[in-house]
Amino acid sequence: QQPVQSPQAVILREGEDAVINCSSSxxxxxxxxxxxxxxxxxxxxxxxxxxxxxxxxEKISASFNEKKQQSSLYLTASQLSYSGTYFCGTPTGGTSYGKLTFGQGTILTVHP
Amino acid sequence: DARVTQTPRHKVTEMGQEVTMRCQPILGHNTVFWYRQTMMQGLELLAYFRNRAPLDDSGMPKDRFSAEMPDATLATLKIQPSEPRDSAVYFCASGVVRGGGDTGELFFGEGSRLTVL
Structure with missing residues:
Protein backbone atom coordinates (compact mmCIF):
# COMPACT_ATOMS: atom_id res chain seq x y z
CA GLN A 1 0.00 0.00 0.00
CA GLN A 2 1.53 3.27 -1.16
CA PRO A 3 1.85 6.07 1.42
CA VAL A 4 0.25 9.41 0.55
CA GLN A 5 2.29 12.59 0.49
CA SER A 6 1.12 16.18 0.67
CA PRO A 7 1.48 18.67 -0.77
CA GLN A 8 2.30 17.50 -4.30
CA ALA A 9 4.47 20.55 -4.92
CA VAL A 10 5.93 23.44 -2.96
CA ILE A 11 7.58 26.61 -4.24
CA LEU A 12 9.74 28.60 -1.83
CA ARG A 13 12.18 31.46 -1.74
CA GLU A 14 15.55 30.90 -0.12
CA GLY A 15 15.30 31.10 3.63
CA GLU A 16 11.66 30.05 3.84
CA ASP A 17 10.43 26.95 5.64
CA ALA A 18 8.37 24.03 4.35
CA VAL A 19 6.66 20.94 5.71
CA ILE A 20 6.04 17.76 3.74
CA ASN A 21 3.63 15.20 5.13
CA CYS A 22 3.43 11.45 4.65
CA SER A 23 0.55 9.29 5.83
CA SER A 24 -0.34 5.64 5.62
CA SER A 25 -3.52 3.65 5.99
CA GLU A 58 21.54 19.50 7.82
CA LYS A 59 18.57 21.84 8.45
CA ILE A 60 16.12 19.11 7.56
CA SER A 61 14.38 17.31 10.39
CA ALA A 62 11.48 14.90 10.62
CA SER A 63 9.02 13.49 13.08
CA PHE A 64 7.07 10.25 13.21
CA ASN A 65 3.76 9.71 14.96
CA GLU A 66 2.98 6.01 14.76
CA LYS A 67 -0.46 6.42 16.35
CA LYS A 68 -1.54 8.75 13.58
CA GLN A 69 0.44 6.72 11.05
CA GLN A 70 2.06 9.92 9.85
CA SER A 71 5.47 11.46 9.37
CA SER A 72 6.42 15.03 8.57
CA LEU A 73 9.61 16.40 7.03
CA TYR A 74 10.60 19.91 8.08
CA LEU A 75 12.87 22.00 5.88
CA THR A 76 14.10 25.07 7.73
CA ALA A 77 15.68 28.14 6.16
CA SER A 78 15.64 26.44 2.78
CA GLN A 79 18.62 26.63 0.45
CA LEU A 80 18.76 26.36 -3.33
CA SER A 81 20.33 22.92 -2.88
CA TYR A 82 17.14 21.65 -1.24
CA SER A 83 15.30 21.69 -4.57
CA GLY A 84 14.25 18.25 -5.70
CA THR A 85 11.59 15.63 -5.19
CA TYR A 86 11.14 14.22 -1.70
CA PHE A 87 9.84 10.72 -1.20
CA CYS A 88 8.72 8.98 1.93
CA GLY A 89 8.96 5.21 2.05
CA THR A 90 7.09 2.84 4.30
CA PRO A 91 8.12 -0.77 4.80
CA THR A 92 5.62 -3.59 5.01
CA GLY A 93 5.56 -6.62 7.23
CA GLY A 94 4.48 -10.17 6.84
CA THR A 95 6.23 -12.41 4.34
CA SER A 96 7.50 -9.34 2.47
CA TYR A 97 9.01 -7.88 5.63
CA GLY A 98 11.05 -4.80 4.86
CA LYS A 99 9.57 -4.21 1.41
CA LEU A 100 9.89 -0.45 0.93
CA THR A 101 7.11 1.31 -0.95
CA PHE A 102 7.38 5.00 -1.77
CA GLY A 103 4.82 7.77 -1.92
CA GLN A 104 4.22 9.69 -5.11
CA GLY A 105 6.72 12.38 -4.15
CA THR A 106 6.63 16.09 -3.32
CA ILE A 107 8.38 18.45 -5.71
CA LEU A 108 10.20 21.22 -3.85
CA THR A 109 11.47 24.23 -5.77
CA VAL A 110 13.57 26.86 -4.03
CA HIS A 111 14.09 30.18 -5.82
CA PRO A 112 16.76 32.80 -5.02
CA ASP B 1 33.45 4.70 -3.03
CA ALA B 2 31.17 1.70 -3.03
CA ARG B 3 28.29 2.16 -5.41
CA VAL B 4 25.49 0.28 -7.10
CA THR B 5 26.28 -0.19 -10.77
CA GLN B 6 23.60 -0.50 -13.40
CA THR B 7 23.91 -1.32 -17.09
CA PRO B 8 22.98 -0.19 -19.62
CA ARG B 9 22.53 3.47 -18.70
CA HIS B 10 20.45 4.08 -21.79
CA LYS B 11 18.64 1.68 -24.05
CA VAL B 12 16.50 2.36 -27.09
CA THR B 13 14.75 -0.63 -28.57
CA GLU B 14 11.81 -1.53 -30.71
CA MET B 15 8.57 -2.98 -29.49
CA GLY B 16 8.73 -6.75 -29.17
CA GLN B 17 12.44 -6.93 -28.44
CA GLU B 18 13.89 -8.46 -25.30
CA VAL B 19 15.54 -6.10 -22.84
CA THR B 20 17.84 -7.13 -20.01
CA MET B 21 18.98 -4.69 -17.34
CA ARG B 22 21.74 -5.59 -14.93
CA CYS B 23 22.62 -4.42 -11.47
CA GLN B 24 25.69 -5.02 -9.33
CA PRO B 25 24.75 -4.33 -5.71
CA ILE B 26 27.26 -3.06 -3.17
CA LEU B 27 29.38 -5.88 -1.80
CA GLY B 28 27.96 -7.13 1.49
CA HIS B 29 24.46 -5.80 0.91
CA ASN B 30 21.77 -8.43 1.30
CA THR B 31 18.67 -6.65 0.01
CA VAL B 32 18.05 -5.62 -3.58
CA PHE B 33 15.11 -3.66 -4.94
CA TRP B 34 14.04 -2.90 -8.50
CA TYR B 35 11.98 0.26 -8.98
CA ARG B 36 10.49 1.80 -12.11
CA GLN B 37 10.07 5.55 -12.32
CA THR B 38 7.76 7.42 -14.68
CA MET B 39 6.29 10.90 -14.47
CA MET B 40 2.81 9.48 -13.94
CA GLN B 41 3.51 6.65 -11.50
CA GLY B 42 6.44 7.92 -9.47
CA LEU B 43 8.70 5.23 -7.96
CA GLU B 44 6.96 1.88 -8.44
CA LEU B 45 8.35 -1.16 -6.68
CA LEU B 46 8.77 -4.06 -9.10
CA ALA B 47 10.75 -6.66 -7.16
CA TYR B 48 12.43 -7.18 -3.82
CA PHE B 49 15.15 -9.71 -2.95
CA ARG B 50 16.61 -10.59 0.40
CA ASN B 51 19.69 -12.81 0.55
CA ARG B 52 19.11 -13.45 -3.17
CA ALA B 53 15.67 -14.91 -2.54
CA PRO B 54 12.73 -13.15 -4.22
CA LEU B 55 10.43 -11.98 -1.42
CA ASP B 56 8.00 -9.95 -3.47
CA ASP B 57 7.40 -9.29 -7.13
CA SER B 58 3.74 -8.38 -6.90
CA GLY B 59 4.38 -5.03 -8.59
CA MET B 60 5.73 -6.65 -11.71
CA PRO B 61 3.67 -7.59 -14.82
CA LYS B 62 4.32 -11.33 -14.70
CA ASP B 63 3.58 -12.08 -18.30
CA ARG B 64 6.51 -10.06 -19.61
CA PHE B 65 8.80 -9.15 -16.71
CA SER B 66 11.14 -11.39 -14.75
CA ALA B 67 13.70 -10.63 -12.06
CA GLU B 68 16.49 -12.86 -10.81
CA MET B 69 19.62 -12.84 -8.69
CA PRO B 70 21.84 -15.57 -10.11
CA ASP B 71 24.52 -14.66 -7.56
CA ALA B 72 25.21 -12.09 -4.87
CA THR B 73 26.96 -9.75 -7.30
CA LEU B 74 24.30 -9.65 -10.00
CA ALA B 75 20.60 -8.86 -10.21
CA THR B 76 18.78 -8.85 -13.54
CA LEU B 77 15.48 -7.49 -14.75
CA LYS B 78 14.25 -8.80 -18.05
CA ILE B 79 11.38 -7.63 -20.23
CA GLN B 80 10.20 -9.91 -23.02
CA PRO B 81 8.54 -8.73 -25.19
CA SER B 82 8.97 -5.02 -24.53
CA GLU B 83 6.17 -2.52 -25.17
CA PRO B 84 6.16 1.29 -25.50
CA ARG B 85 4.45 1.59 -22.09
CA ASP B 86 7.58 0.04 -20.52
CA SER B 87 9.52 3.21 -21.32
CA ALA B 88 10.80 4.51 -17.99
CA VAL B 89 13.86 4.79 -15.80
CA TYR B 90 14.58 1.56 -13.94
CA PHE B 91 16.46 1.86 -10.67
CA CYS B 92 18.19 -0.84 -8.72
CA ALA B 93 18.88 -0.21 -5.03
CA SER B 94 20.72 -2.27 -2.45
CA GLY B 95 20.96 -2.17 1.32
CA VAL B 96 21.52 -4.10 4.50
CA VAL B 97 18.84 -5.48 6.76
CA ARG B 98 18.76 -3.56 10.04
CA GLY B 99 18.37 -5.01 13.50
CA GLY B 100 14.84 -6.35 13.78
CA GLY B 101 14.70 -7.13 10.10
CA ASP B 102 13.72 -3.71 8.77
CA THR B 103 15.27 -2.34 5.63
CA GLY B 104 18.12 0.09 6.22
CA GLU B 105 19.46 2.87 4.05
CA LEU B 106 19.11 2.08 0.36
CA PHE B 107 21.80 2.99 -2.13
CA PHE B 108 20.42 3.59 -5.60
CA GLY B 109 22.18 3.01 -8.87
CA GLU B 110 22.13 5.73 -11.51
CA GLY B 111 19.30 4.01 -13.33
CA SER B 112 18.71 2.53 -16.76
CA ARG B 113 16.67 4.76 -19.05
CA LEU B 114 14.63 2.57 -21.37
CA THR B 115 12.84 3.83 -24.47
CA VAL B 116 10.69 1.37 -26.39
CA LEU B 117 9.63 2.60 -29.83
Whole structure:
Protein backbone atom coordinates (compact mmCIF):
# COMPACT_ATOMS: atom_id res chain seq x y z
CA GLN A 1 0.00 0.00 0.00
CA GLN A 2 1.53 3.27 -1.16
CA PRO A 3 1.85 6.07 1.42
CA VAL A 4 0.25 9.41 0.55
CA GLN A 5 2.29 12.59 0.49
CA SER A 6 1.12 16.18 0.67
CA PRO A 7 1.48 18.67 -0.77
CA GLN A 8 2.30 17.50 -4.30
CA ALA A 9 4.47 20.55 -4.92
CA VAL A 10 5.93 23.44 -2.96
CA ILE A 11 7.58 26.61 -4.24
CA LEU A 12 9.74 28.60 -1.83
CA ARG A 13 12.18 31.46 -1.74
CA GLU A 14 15.55 30.90 -0.12
CA GLY A 15 15.30 31.10 3.63
CA GLU A 16 11.66 30.05 3.84
CA ASP A 17 10.43 26.95 5.64
CA ALA A 18 8.37 24.03 4.35
CA VAL A 19 6.66 20.94 5.71
CA ILE A 20 6.04 17.76 3.74
CA ASN A 21 3.63 15.20 5.13
CA CYS A 22 3.43 11.45 4.65
CA SER A 23 0.55 9.29 5.83
CA SER A 24 -0.34 5.64 5.62
CA SER A 25 -3.52 3.65 5.99
CA UNK A 26 -1.53 0.82 7.60
CA UNK A 27 0.35 0.64 10.87
CA UNK A 28 3.93 1.82 10.49
CA UNK A 29 7.04 0.74 12.34
CA UNK A 30 9.35 3.07 10.48
CA UNK A 31 9.36 5.81 7.86
CA UNK A 32 12.17 6.45 5.39
CA UNK A 33 12.87 9.74 3.61
CA UNK A 34 14.76 10.24 0.35
CA UNK A 35 15.52 13.18 -1.90
CA UNK A 36 15.95 13.01 -5.66
CA UNK A 37 17.46 15.83 -7.67
CA UNK A 38 16.48 16.19 -11.30
CA UNK A 39 18.12 13.56 -13.48
CA UNK A 40 19.75 11.80 -10.53
CA UNK A 41 19.04 8.82 -8.33
CA UNK A 42 17.22 9.12 -5.01
CA UNK A 43 19.49 9.71 -2.03
CA UNK A 44 18.82 8.64 1.54
CA UNK A 45 18.02 11.33 4.11
CA UNK A 46 16.92 9.52 7.25
CA UNK A 47 14.94 6.71 8.86
CA UNK A 48 12.53 7.33 11.73
CA UNK A 49 11.47 4.61 14.10
CA UNK A 50 8.49 4.18 16.39
CA UNK A 51 8.51 6.37 19.49
CA UNK A 52 7.88 9.84 18.09
CA UNK A 53 11.52 10.10 17.21
CA UNK A 54 12.85 13.18 15.51
CA UNK A 55 15.97 13.20 13.44
CA UNK A 56 17.91 15.76 11.54
CA UNK A 57 19.98 16.07 8.42
CA GLU A 58 21.54 19.50 7.82
CA LYS A 59 18.57 21.84 8.45
CA ILE A 60 16.12 19.11 7.56
CA SER A 61 14.38 17.31 10.39
CA ALA A 62 11.48 14.90 10.62
CA SER A 63 9.02 13.49 13.08
CA PHE A 64 7.07 10.25 13.21
CA ASN A 65 3.76 9.71 14.96
CA GLU A 66 2.98 6.01 14.76
CA LYS A 67 -0.46 6.42 16.35
CA LYS A 68 -1.54 8.75 13.58
CA GLN A 69 0.44 6.72 11.05
CA GLN A 70 2.06 9.92 9.85
CA SER A 71 5.47 11.46 9.37
CA SER A 72 6.42 15.03 8.57
CA LEU A 73 9.61 16.40 7.03
CA TYR A 74 10.60 19.91 8.08
CA LEU A 75 12.87 22.00 5.88
CA THR A 76 14.10 25.07 7.73
CA ALA A 77 15.68 28.14 6.16
CA SER A 78 15.64 26.44 2.78
CA GLN A 79 18.62 26.63 0.45
CA LEU A 80 18.76 26.36 -3.33
CA SER A 81 20.33 22.92 -2.88
CA TYR A 82 17.14 21.65 -1.24
CA SER A 83 15.30 21.69 -4.57
CA GLY A 84 14.25 18.25 -5.70
CA THR A 85 11.59 15.63 -5.19
CA TYR A 86 11.14 14.22 -1.70
CA PHE A 87 9.84 10.72 -1.20
CA CYS A 88 8.72 8.98 1.93
CA GLY A 89 8.96 5.21 2.05
CA THR A 90 7.09 2.84 4.30
CA PRO A 91 8.12 -0.77 4.80
CA THR A 92 5.62 -3.59 5.01
CA GLY A 93 5.56 -6.62 7.23
CA GLY A 94 4.48 -10.17 6.84
CA THR A 95 6.23 -12.41 4.34
CA SER A 96 7.50 -9.34 2.47
CA TYR A 97 9.01 -7.88 5.63
CA GLY A 98 11.05 -4.80 4.86
CA LYS A 99 9.57 -4.21 1.41
CA LEU A 100 9.89 -0.45 0.93
CA THR A 101 7.11 1.31 -0.95
CA PHE A 102 7.38 5.00 -1.77
CA GLY A 103 4.82 7.77 -1.92
CA GLN A 104 4.22 9.69 -5.11
CA GLY A 105 6.72 12.38 -4.15
CA THR A 106 6.63 16.09 -3.32
CA ILE A 107 8.38 18.45 -5.71
CA LEU A 108 10.20 21.22 -3.85
CA THR A 109 11.47 24.23 -5.77
CA VAL A 110 13.57 26.86 -4.03
CA HIS A 111 14.09 30.18 -5.82
CA PRO A 112 16.76 32.80 -5.02
CA ASP B 1 33.45 4.70 -3.03
CA ALA B 2 31.17 1.70 -3.03
CA ARG B 3 28.29 2.16 -5.41
CA VAL B 4 25.49 0.28 -7.10
CA THR B 5 26.28 -0.19 -10.77
CA GLN B 6 23.60 -0.50 -13.40
CA THR B 7 23.91 -1.32 -17.09
CA PRO B 8 22.98 -0.19 -19.62
CA ARG B 9 22.53 3.47 -18.70
CA HIS B 10 20.45 4.08 -21.79
CA LYS B 11 18.64 1.68 -24.05
CA VAL B 12 16.50 2.36 -27.09
CA THR B 13 14.75 -0.63 -28.57
CA GLU B 14 11.81 -1.53 -30.71
CA MET B 15 8.57 -2.98 -29.49
CA GLY B 16 8.73 -6.75 -29.17
CA GLN B 17 12.44 -6.93 -28.44
CA GLU B 18 13.89 -8.46 -25.30
CA VAL B 19 15.54 -6.10 -22.84
CA THR B 20 17.84 -7.13 -20.01
CA MET B 21 18.98 -4.69 -17.34
CA ARG B 22 21.74 -5.59 -14.93
CA CYS B 23 22.62 -4.42 -11.47
CA GLN B 24 25.69 -5.02 -9.33
CA PRO B 25 24.75 -4.33 -5.71
CA ILE B 26 27.26 -3.06 -3.17
CA LEU B 27 29.38 -5.88 -1.80
CA GLY B 28 27.96 -7.13 1.49
CA HIS B 29 24.46 -5.80 0.91
CA ASN B 30 21.77 -8.43 1.30
CA THR B 31 18.67 -6.65 0.01
CA VAL B 32 18.05 -5.62 -3.58
CA PHE B 33 15.11 -3.66 -4.94
CA TRP B 34 14.04 -2.90 -8.50
CA TYR B 35 11.98 0.26 -8.98
CA ARG B 36 10.49 1.80 -12.11
CA GLN B 37 10.07 5.55 -12.32
CA THR B 38 7.76 7.42 -14.68
CA MET B 39 6.29 10.90 -14.47
CA MET B 40 2.81 9.48 -13.94
CA GLN B 41 3.51 6.65 -11.50
CA GLY B 42 6.44 7.92 -9.47
CA LEU B 43 8.70 5.23 -7.96
CA GLU B 44 6.96 1.88 -8.44
CA LEU B 45 8.35 -1.16 -6.68
CA LEU B 46 8.77 -4.06 -9.10
CA ALA B 47 10.75 -6.66 -7.16
CA TYR B 48 12.43 -7.18 -3.82
CA PHE B 49 15.15 -9.71 -2.95
CA ARG B 50 16.61 -10.59 0.40
CA ASN B 51 19.69 -12.81 0.55
CA ARG B 52 19.11 -13.45 -3.17
CA ALA B 53 15.67 -14.91 -2.54
CA PRO B 54 12.73 -13.15 -4.22
CA LEU B 55 10.43 -11.98 -1.42
CA ASP B 56 8.00 -9.95 -3.47
CA ASP B 57 7.40 -9.29 -7.13
CA SER B 58 3.74 -8.38 -6.90
CA GLY B 59 4.38 -5.03 -8.59
CA MET B 60 5.73 -6.65 -11.71
CA PRO B 61 3.67 -7.59 -14.82
CA LYS B 62 4.32 -11.33 -14.70
CA ASP B 63 3.58 -12.08 -18.30
CA ARG B 64 6.51 -10.06 -19.61
CA PHE B 65 8.80 -9.15 -16.71
CA SER B 66 11.14 -11.39 -14.75
CA ALA B 67 13.70 -10.63 -12.06
CA GLU B 68 16.49 -12.86 -10.81
CA MET B 69 19.62 -12.84 -8.69
CA PRO B 70 21.84 -15.57 -10.11
CA ASP B 71 24.52 -14.66 -7.56
CA ALA B 72 25.21 -12.09 -4.87
CA THR B 73 26.96 -9.75 -7.30
CA LEU B 74 24.30 -9.65 -10.00
CA ALA B 75 20.60 -8.86 -10.21
CA THR B 76 18.78 -8.85 -13.54
CA LEU B 77 15.48 -7.49 -14.75
CA LYS B 78 14.25 -8.80 -18.05
CA ILE B 79 11.38 -7.63 -20.23
CA GLN B 80 10.20 -9.91 -23.02
CA PRO B 81 8.54 -8.73 -25.19
CA SER B 82 8.97 -5.02 -24.53
CA GLU B 83 6.17 -2.52 -25.17
CA PRO B 84 6.16 1.29 -25.50
CA ARG B 85 4.45 1.59 -22.09
CA ASP B 86 7.58 0.04 -20.52
CA SER B 87 9.52 3.21 -21.32
CA ALA B 88 10.80 4.51 -17.99
CA VAL B 89 13.86 4.79 -15.80
CA TYR B 90 14.58 1.56 -13.94
CA PHE B 91 16.46 1.86 -10.67
CA CYS B 92 18.19 -0.84 -8.72
CA ALA B 93 18.88 -0.21 -5.03
CA SER B 94 20.72 -2.27 -2.45
CA GLY B 95 20.96 -2.17 1.32
CA VAL B 96 21.52 -4.10 4.50
CA VAL B 97 18.84 -5.48 6.76
CA ARG B 98 18.76 -3.56 10.04
CA GLY B 99 18.37 -5.01 13.50
CA GLY B 100 14.84 -6.35 13.78
CA GLY B 101 14.70 -7.13 10.10
CA ASP B 102 13.72 -3.71 8.77
CA THR B 103 15.27 -2.34 5.63
CA GLY B 104 18.12 0.09 6.22
CA GLU B 105 19.46 2.87 4.05
CA LEU B 106 19.11 2.08 0.36
CA PHE B 107 21.80 2.99 -2.13
CA PHE B 108 20.42 3.59 -5.60
CA GLY B 109 22.18 3.01 -8.87
CA GLU B 110 22.13 5.73 -11.51
CA GLY B 111 19.30 4.01 -13.33
CA SER B 112 18.71 2.53 -16.76
CA ARG B 113 16.67 4.76 -19.05
CA LEU B 114 14.63 2.57 -21.37
CA THR B 115 12.84 3.83 -24.47
CA VAL B 116 10.69 1.37 -26.39
CA LEU B 117 9.63 2.60 -29.83
Missing amino acids: KALYSVHWYRQKHGEAPVFLMILLKGGEQKGH
